[in-house]
Amino acid sequence: MRSIVKKVAEEIERGNIGSNHECPYHPAHFTGQNCSFCYCPFYPCQDPDLGENIKSKHGGDIWSCSDCLFIHRNEVVEFIYRKIAELGLQAGDPRFQSEVLPEAKRRFWKRGRAVMVVGATSDAGKSVTVAALGRILHRKGYLVAPFKSQNMSLNSKVTVRGGEIAMIQVLQAQAMGLTVADLHMNPILIKPKGNTESQVMVEGKPFGDYDAVTYYSDFVENHGEAIVRRNIVWLKNRYDYVVMEGAGSPAEINIYDKDIANMRAARIADASCILVVNAEWGGAYAYACGTVDLLPPEDRKRVKGIIINNVRGDPSKMRSGADELERLTGIPVIGIIPHIEANLPSEDSEALRSKTRVGEGIIKIVVPRFPRLANFTDLDPMYGEDTTVVFAETPEEIRAADVIVLAGTKNSVKDLQWLKSNGMFEAIREMRGKVPIVGICGGYQMMGKVLHDPKGIEGGVPGDHECLGFFDNETSWEEYDKRVIRDHAVMIEGGGQVEGYEIHMGMSDVREKPLFRIVNVGREKETEGSVREDEMLFGTYLHGCFDKPAFRRYVLSFAKCGGKEVEFKPVEDYDEIVDRNLDILADGFQENLDMDAFMRIMEGKE
DSSP: OHHHHHHHHHHHHHOOOOSOTTSTTOSSSBTTOOOSOSSOTTOSOOOTTTOEEEEOTTSSEEEEOTTOOGGGSHHHHHHHHHHHHHHTOOTTOTHIIIIIHHHHHHHHOOOOEEEEEEESSTTSSHHHHHHHHHHHHHHTTOOEEEEOSEEEOSOEEEOTTSOEEEHHHHHHHHHTTBSSOOGGGSOEEEEEOSSSOEEEEETTEEEEEEOHHHIIIIIIIIIIHHHHHHHHHHHHTTOSEEEEEOOSOTTOTTSGGGOTTTHHHHHHHTOEEEEEEEGGGSOHHHHHHHHHHHSOHHHHTTEEEEEEEEEOSOGGGGHHHHHHHHHHHSOOEEEEEEOOOOOOOOSSGGGGTTOSEEOOOSEEEEEEOOTTEEOGGGGHHHHTSSEEEEEEOSHHHHHTOSEEEEOEESOHHHHHHHHHHTTHHHHHHHTTTTSOEEEETHHHHHTSSEEEETTOTTTSSOEEEEOOOSSSOEEEOOSSOOEEEEEEEEETTTOOEEEEEEEESSEEEOOSOOSEEEOSTTOTTOEEOEEEGGGTEEEESOBTTTSSHHHHHHHHTTOOGGGOOOOOOOOOOHHHHHHHHHHHHHHHHHHHBOHHHHHHHHTTOO
16 A cells, blocks of 8 residues: 555656556556556545455455546546645545545546447347447547447457457457456357357356256346346446447347347346348348337337448438338437448358458468357458468368468367368378468367367267377366466567467467467466477467467468469558558448437437
């Protein structure tokens, strides 16, 4: 506590500095934050709206306000410095807590409002609409957070505290200017296991395995609503607006009383709703009308606006139909959004259903299309290079590769068996030493000697499974255990920066030269991955390893491409590319939305 008082004294003497762009951690919380009080003069305030007691590493209680954004708002900082001058306050003065905080809270704190984006169908554009609306609100100066109560996806990422949430909520958080996504933004994540069961993650951690029947009869009935409620409350206490995303359709009448992803969540959050319909599908007006008609009257009242999304051609041609839709439903059409070309990660493997290849570049990257393909967005940074990415299902496609990437999988053993059953396993072995081969997570496990699964945790049938044998590594599933962690690393060859995250079952006994050195504080002696550079073999557990340009360009430099000259673009972090495209998305929405109507909905005036 004495060290905090000393730091606060330094901050008081320094004065209001606004955003500290010189700090290596800036922005630590959100873009545009005021960094004057990195150490809060109110600590420990014990205000449950701003923080909570947690267990310290010594076992006692300690006040944690690491998720509090109140102290980083410009108006709050200006008020505090004014009070310091008026009252002659020094660091550690009890009046910070007894007088200044209560007045600041009365003036500047209020519980946030929620709005929910629901879709007339799956793939209506809910995810990108949430990202666009959140970006628009963030640019207006509001603190905004995404929320999806329940998401089914094999594309997940790791929060700074080691929680696992859906990738799309991380992208939406980035759209809203948040440096770090939080597990509260997707409290229930469902990860299909390739059979009738799915692993259910709650607040970032494994909770249990359920089939559809037991999920609704047991999990939803006994746990679901309480989980949704506490996480919505947590977010509304910290943000001006929570932009929620529904799942599928809000009018699934066969499960309406059990659905915690749509209108039940909207009721818990007291959220107004915006209905989105995808014009490209055809029948947009019927989808919108039917969805509204199927909602019970009390839920229908929550729908305050309709957005017709993804219109190819002239959006004005949709206006006459929109007017009739307004007459039939009594709900205003607040936006007719044209198709927007924005290069953003896809939410889940449904996006790959009709795709066999992406890009028309010289370097042909071949990715076996595992039946249980997971975290396939690891490949997204490659799309911006001079590449063609092929999702392969035949040995012939493997043999035509300039680079092979064995991506992540929800089940390494079963997808290894799939490779063996279709001849791709031997084809990959044939390509050893001819082209660079990269394995990520489950793909990395397959590059070793053997997968030990004595209890049948991964494969269903206990036993050992022969792998590609590229590395002298062995992976075992001894217990139902999962490693979930974020990593910062550097390449051992060349020192290029790498950032990523591990999400995997099974632990590998690594006996190879490491690929990366971990640089996380306290873990500087750790290494990660495997490399045999002379054979162009690279393996890592780090999802996101291609996001930074160093490792991406390193792998591509080995590609021979039949002697064709590769055209490399200027080096750029993938996050910068995504951020630029989020602005393109938000611009497209803002130009075609009735912004006055939208803000009235956000403010609860509709």
